[in-house]
Amino acid sequence: MKTRLLCLTAAMAAACSSLVPVARSAAADGFYFPATGVTVEREALLLGIDDYLLPLRENVGTYLSTPKYRQEAVMRPSRDNPLAPDQVASHFYGAVIHDNGKYRMWYYAVGMKEPGDAYHPDVKALTQGPVCYAESPDGLTWTKPDLGQMEFRGSKHNNAIALPDALIEGVHVVKDDADPDPARRYKMVYNPFNGKTWVIRSATSADGLHWKAAEHYGIDQFLETASLYHFNGLWIVNGQRLTFSDGGHPSGRQGRAVLSPDFNRWLGGDTDAFLLPEPAKPEDRGAYKPYDQVHLGVGAASYGTVAVGFYGQWHNIPGDSDSQKRWGWFGYGKISCDLGLVISNDGLHFREPDKGRAYISRLDTPATPVPGKNFPTILTQSGNGILNVGDETRIYFGRWLNADYGMGYSGEVGLAVLPRDRWGALGLFPQEGPHHDYRKQGAVWSALVRLPAAGCQVVLNADHTRRMTVEIADEKFDLLSAYSGAKAGRTPVESGLDCAVAFPEGSLAALGGHTVRLKITFEKEGDADPRLFAIYLRAR
DSSP: OOOOOOOSSHHHHHHGGGOOOOOTTTTTTEEEETTTTEEEESEEEEETTOTTTSOEEESEEEEEOOOEEEEEEEEOOOTTOTTOTTSSEEEEEEEEEEETTEEEEEEEEEEESSSSOTTSOOGGGEEEEEEEEEEESSSSSOBOOOOOOSOBTTBOOSOBOOOSOSOEEEEEEEEOTTOSOGGGSEEEEEEEBOSSSBOBEEEEESSSSSEEEOSSOSBSSOOEEEEEEEETTEEEEEEEEOOBOGGGOBOOOEEEEEEESSSSOOOSSOEEEEOOOOOSSGGGOSTTSSSEEEEEEEEEEEOSSOEEEEEEEEEOOOOOSOTTSTTSTTOTTTOEEEEEEEEESSSSOOBOSSTTOOSBOTTTSOOOOOTTOOOOEEEEOOTBTEEEETTEEEEEEEEEEOOOTTSOOEEEEEEEEEETTOSEEEEEOOSOSTTTTOOSEEEEEOOOEEOOTTOEEEEEEEESGGGEEEEEEOTTSOBOGGGSGGGOBBOSSSEEEEEEOBOTTOOSGGGTTOEEEEEEEEEOBTTBOOEEEEEEEEEO
16 A cells, blocks of 8 residues: 655655655554564664664774672572571572562572581582572562472471472563463573473463463473573573584583573574684583683573673683582682673674673672682673663672582672663764874764654763764665754753754654664764763654
């Protein structure tokens, strides 16, 4: 069906003449990105660190942000409670959501089978699991409610969640408000031991406390999980697998993802979500070899247009295959791990904005030490611990003290904070250096986006926005006269998380249903050096 473009003014009609209108039935109320095949409703997020949705750049580069860390753990094991399932470790192979004004956490506990020294436990004295639950009014101070669901060491007075598996290593929870069935509103994937290896099992709940597990395991092959999220119609679980590298040779830990179209049926096989290079010589490859590997895969959060998260930069130490031998394959007291930043535009394949950089370093946020010892910290994933609340992006993650069993083994939950969506920015290249002839102006173009039928509002998350202009072009990069040059969009505020862009000709309603590009131009003036962290396209 051919539609007629309604322009508000003659100038707008001329500007819009090169655009191709589309039928309203084609996702008219959403934003569609042809480059990625993704459609989102209400709001589309374009991050400064995203070189897919902001692909063409002139004289601008990426400036990654540095989170602020809370040095004290926000969650620690209940060391002095002999009946606590998490007497030894509160591991954040877990999830946090902000739900009706309350923070809610699910995590995996390590406790004692029998009474003993929880500060210096032997490996044979430990239990892995159950899943435990905590809640908080502010996300900083947590309580562990008495749920009365599961007996542990003769008592049901604990915060354990009842699930039909004895050994559990991880848990990931999302709240799915789009599911019409209230009994499936909360969705969980957890990481049980099936008698041979670690697998996944799904569960659903109406309240996040009482869960119904699936009758069968989702997969029957090894996977240690890092995150669960919904992206472009698929349910995706990321995790660590040990399979094979090219040529059928051994492989180290690598990040892979398994998929479900409906949260009932999990597909066989996996996808290479994020891989680090294997050594050139096949004999140098494998889980016990001394090279960096991908711990737990990718822990990511979905924002509709982009998934953002971390992978574990596992700094491996040579060892052997005896997991119970001191200084064996695990490298007790030696192996450490940082978190590297990754993003994806299909939810399946991830890349680093800055290759190899530790975005969250174990040196900046170490685990609570053992007095007189200097054991390294292993940072564990935070995919289902990444959430936006108000003006903050909160990143909950695990801090695992890599002490030998019997010498202070422990696990706790840490917190890092960014201003909302400020993972990193686009900014002009420096004016000094060997190539100091750069202009004081630069620009970035967006990928194509088809706008909703009613148009949208453009909002910038940026600093020094008065030194930025927003112009709109057609598919061929030809600027539209009604939205460029003297009629380009600007924002009257200097900096902020939500700087609304105003166009002299009025709203973008005339562009509704059409495919366009955005061009953002930066101009340095004095000390004002503009930085663009994110663009929000918000449906009207």
